Amino acid sequence: MTGYFLQAFVYLIAAVLAVPLAKRLGLGSVLGYLIAGVIIGPVIGLVGSETATIQHFAEFGVVMMLFVVGLELEPRMLWNMRHKLIGLGGLQVSITTVVVMLLCLAFGLQWSVALAVGLIFSLSSTAIVLQTFNEKGLAKTDGGRSSFSVLLFQDIAVIPMLALIPLLALPELVALSEKLGEAAAEHGDSLNLVAHLPGWAYGIVVVVAIVALVVGGHFLSRPLFRYVASSGLREIFTAATLMLVIGIAALMGLVGLSPALGAFLAGVVLANSEFRHELESTIEPFKGLLLGLFFITVGAGVDFGVLQLHWGKVIAMALGIMLIKATILFVLAIIFKIRNSDRWLFALSLAQAGEFGFVLLNYTVQNHVIPQDLSQILSLVVAFSMFLTPSLFILYDKVILPRYERTENHQEPDEIDEKGTVIVAGIGRFGQIVNRFLVANGVKTVVLDHQAGQVELMRKINIKSYYGDATQPDLLHTAGIEEAKLMVVTIDDKEKVRDIVKYVKHAHPHVRLMVRAFDRGHAYELRSLGADHIITEAYYSALEMGGRALNELGFHPFKSEQLKAAFDQIEKDNKEKLYQTWLAGNEDNRFSNDYRELFLQLEELLGKAMSKDRSDGHSLTERGWTPPPKNYQDDFKQ
Amino acid sequence: MPKQKNKVLLLFAHPSQDRSEINSPMFKLASKTDGVTAVDLYREYPTFRIDVDKEQQRLLAHDIVIMQFPLYWYSTPAILKEWQDLVLEYGFAYGHEGTMLHGKTLLCAITAGGAEAAYRKEGYNHFTIRELLHPIEQTASLIGMRYLAPFTLFSSRTAAEEQRDKKHLEDWNQLLNSLINNKLDLELASGLAKLDVQNIDLIRGLL
Numbered sequence: 100m101t102g103y104f105l106q107a108f109v110y111l112i113a114a115v116l117a118v119p120l121a122k123r124l125g126l127g128s129v130l131g132y133l134i135a136g137v138i139i140g141p142v143i144g145l146v147g148s149e150t151a152t153i154q155h156f157a158e159f160g161v162v163m164m165l166f167v168v169g170l171e172l173e174p175r176m177l178w179n180m181r182h183k184l185i186g187l188g189g190l191q192v193s194i195t196t197v198v199v200m201l202l203c204l205a206f207g208l209q210w211s212v213a214l215a216v217g218l219i220f221s222l223s224s225t226a227i228v229l230q231t232f233n234e235k236g237l238a239k240t241d242g243g244r245s246s247f248s249v250l251l252f253q254d255i256a257v258i259p260m261l262a263l264i265p266l267l268a269l270p271e272l273v274a275l276s277e278k279l280g281e282a283a284a285e286h287g288d289s290l291n292l293v294a295h296l297p298g299w300a301y302g303i304v305v306v307v308a309i310v311a312l313v314v315g316g317h318f319l320s321r322p323l324f325r326y327v328a329s330s331g332l333r334e335i336f337t338a339a340t341l342m343l344v345i346g347i348a349a350l351m352g353l354v355g356l357s358p359a360l361g362a363f364l365a366g367v368v369l370a371n372s373e374f375r376h377e378l379e380s381t382i383e384p385f386k387g388l389l390l391g392l393f394f395i396t397v398g399a400g401v402d403f404g405v406l407q408l409h410w411g412k413v414i415a416m417a418l419g420i421m422l423i424k425a426t427i428l429f430v431l432a433i434i435f436k437i438r439n440s441d442r443w444l445f446a447l448s449l450a451q452a453g454e455f456g457f458v459l460l461n462y463t464v465q466n467h468v469i470p471q472d473l474s475q476i477l478s479l480v481v482a483f484s485m486f487l488t489p490s491l492f493i494l495y496d497k498v499i500l501p502r503y504e505r506t507e508n509h510q511e512p513d514e515i516d517e518k519g520t521v522i523v524a525g526i527g528r529f530g531q532i533v534n535r536f537l538v539a540n541g542v543k544t545v546v547l548d549h550q551a552g553q554v555e556l557m558r559k560i561n562i563k564s565y566y567g568d569a570t571q572p573d574l575l576h577t578a579g580i581e582e583a584k585l586m587v588v589t590i591d592d593k594e595k596v597r598d599i600v601k602y603v604k605h606a607h608p609h610v611r612l613m614v615r616a617f618d619r620g621h622a623y624e625l626r627s628l629g630a631d632h633i634i635t636e637a638y639y640s641a642l643e644m645g646g647r648a649l650n651e652l653g654f655h656p657f658k659s660e661q662l663k664a665a666f667d668q669i670e671k672d673n674k675e676k677l678y679q680t681w682l683a684g685n686e687d688n689r690f691s692n693d694y695r696e697l698f699l700q701l702e703e704l705l706g707k708a709m710s711k712d713r714s715d716g717h718s719l720t721e722r723g724w725t726p727p728p729k730n731y732q733d734d735f736k737q
Numbered sequence: 738m739p740k741q742k743n744k745v746l747l748l749f750a751h752p753s754q755d756r757s758e759i760n761s762p763m764f765k766l767a768s769k770t771d772g773v774t775a776v777d778l779y780r781e782y783p784t785f786r787i788d789v790d791k792e793q794q795r796l797l798a799h800d801i802v803i804m805q806f807p808l809y810w811y812s813t814p815a816i817l818k819e820w821q822d823l824v825l826e827y828g829f830a831y832g833h834e835g836t837m838l839h840g841k842t843l844l845c846a847i848t849a850g851g852a853e854a855a856y857r858k859e860g861y862n863h864f865t866i867r868e869l870l871h872p873i874e875q876t877a878s879l880i881g882m883r884y885l886a887p888f889t890l891f892s893s894r895t896a897a898e899e900q901r902d903k904k905h906l907e908d909w910n911q912l913l914n915s916l917i918n919n920k921l922d923l924e925l926a927s928g929l930a931k932l933d934v935q936n937i938d939l940i941r942g943l944l
Contacts (some may be wrong), residue, residue, distance in 0.1 A: 731832045
């Protein structure tokens with residue numbers, strides 16, 4: 100047990116020390132993790148033998164990342180990007196594969212090996228690229244979006260690749276492994292239900308598994324999460340989310356498919372669910388840490404022995420591959436009219452080989468396609484190219500972007516594809532009306548509520564809503580607070596409203612904050628925390644009721660309307676004074692004597708104003724329609 | 738010796754500004770003009786709760802008041818009528834001691850849907866614009882303000898399509914500037930049937 104703790108401690112301390120340093124130096128977290136890995140692995144040798152095992156565990160980070168990617172991709176959005184996805188992604192993968200394959204053939208490799216190598220190098224690192232895009236805020240640029248579609252195509256293309264690779268098996272390697280007996284089988288997924296099934300049965304199992312995933316995800320996940328959410332326990336929700344992702348990974352493993360792909364599919368299936376944001380924010384920290392772990396293991400797994408033997412080859416191949424990929428991407432960018440700095444971003448960001456390369460390499464070795472020694476070198480090449488990627492981003496930041504910025508300053512600003520949305524937190528009896536009004540006027544809203552039943556109800560009447568606790572910063576993040584213009588807070592819990600105001604004003608000062616207060620004291624408190632607009636929940640309806648009461652008592656409706664307006668005006672005029680007095684009051688007793696006195700004065704003022712007329716004594720409080728005095732015509736005698 | 742500059746208060750009343758093709762550009766232009774205080778009444782008082790004190794102070798601080806509006810049923814949009822009803826109080830604008838506005842100038846800048854030919858005895862509107870605005874003219878007279886002939890764009894619904902809007906804005910700009918710089922012969926301008934660019938040119942020619 101202590102041994103595990105020590106190892107975990109070593110990994111974590113490496114990350115904790117290296118990542119912030121790397122970020123401060125502008126290198127991005129990925130490079131930080133990689134360097135941390137190299138230091139604790141090959142350099143000082145604190146970790147080593149167990150790296151492969153941990154890497155299997157860490158690959159789960161990639162699975163989670165694809166689950167999150169899937170969650171962000173509504174089917175409609177996938178459809179919208181189909182041209183780029185298939186055109187750009189398809190061309191990138193196929194051209195790269197062919198070019199690399201031809202090169203390998205030129206170096207005298209067998210065609211099947213050459214093809215496998217081509218496939219492996221056609222993939223880029225989703226983990227590094229998406230992580231970096233997120234960190235640098237590049238995801239919404241044209242280059243970022245194009246890169247994303249290519250990455251997505253690559254992730255999908257892994258499935259047919261996994262299907263194709265076993266067909267490329269080299270007879271001599273198969274023979275070799277048979278000689279060695281089942282030695283190869285002990286590595287990797289030993290639990291495989293389908294390994295001994297005939298081809299047709301395997302096909303059926305795969306189809307059944309995927310259908311089960313999609314149908315189950317669509318129909319069963321919602322009742323499940325509703326059930327879990329009704330408990331109100333956040334940790335159980337977390338458990339359920341992890342259970343879902345781990346379950347999918349296990350299912351996919353059992354039928355010999357990629358867990359990452361399964362998770363991606365499940366993510367897409369759940370993308371329309373009201374639990375989407377909560378799922379995403381629940382899994383986000385696990386994903387981040389495991390991805391970090393994955394990068395550390397890549398660093399730690401650099402085999403200095405093999406590297407020493409072949410370092411020239413490895414570096415040359417890594418640089419060569421990146422040059423080839425960047426060139427192909429650049430040409431594609433020209434064809435697909437990706438412009439200016441975006442073209443460079445696209446070409447540079449995807450030039451490396453990716454983590455799926457490791458997966459495929461393992462797989463090719465298991466399937467006797469690529470010999471072990473070649474695969475060791477290739478995996479170093481993949482690692483090395485991943486290592487170089489952050490420096491390409493630095494190159495982009497420091498050299499290419501400034502050059503374009505000078506010329507781009509004179510151009511039209513980027514088209515804004517997302518109008519400022521409104522986040523409505525709390526969709527109870529109050530928030531509902533606000534939301535309906537906004538939606539009816541074509542305002543895009545994102546609704547958050549922590550009551551699954553309420554969210555369900557909203558969805559039944561076609562109001563887009565999500566389950567989640569709006570005080571959680573990560574939920575606000577996934578709900579898009581960065582792009583939001585306005586946040587309407589109409590949740591019942593006074594403390595939580597306070598927390599939200601504090602957090603949003605601190606972390607997202609650009610968001611206008613409109614909150615519902617419980618009463619006057621709450622309103623003042625929220626104002627002191629920086630809320631922009633505050634409506635005290637019962638004020639206007641009470642005033643309305645007062646007006647109707649006057650009507651009922653025989654006041655002329657127009658007169659009571661005027662009286663209501665006058666009342667409101669006096670409230671407004673004295674709000675500031677009351678607030679300042681409240682603010683100056685004792686922390687423990689905001690409603691001090693001064694305040695009470697002022698409040699009584701206000702009541703008196705109100706009483707006077709209600710009975711006052713403009714013509715007698717020129718009250719400054721109300722101005723209605725006042726006819727001139729009866730004798731006023733005397734002035735016009737000519 | 739340069740003449741003293743005038744301070745112009747523009748009271749703009751248009752209840753449907755997202756459809757406005759002429760009035761909104763006119764208001765925008767005026768807002769950017771130094772020496773003009775441009776007030777969008779519907780923006781400032783969306784619930785018609787006009788702040789009488791504030792409006793009276795504004796009147797006191799300016800020399801020339803322009804009411805800018807689209808002609809609605811031969812009169813002003815409702816808020817401008819409300820403004821008159823509340824702000825031009827007895828004791829402030831008229832009546833005993835109600836002399837606060839004496840000597841100031843009032844001008845209507847309006848857009849009319851009908852063609853100019855409709856606004857005459859033989860036309861379907863039977864009265865000229867100046868005649869139709871008699872209530873405002875008489876109000877000005879009672880509160881001691883000098884009333885200028887209205888500055889009008891006729892057939893305003895098709896002005897943008899027919900590209901007459903640019904010209905009108907130019908005229909408007911010229912009018913505002915001659916008002917601010919005191920280059921308009923107010924005596925003359927109050928005697929005309931309507932104020933348009935020919936008159937303005939003529940008046941400038943006389944200066």
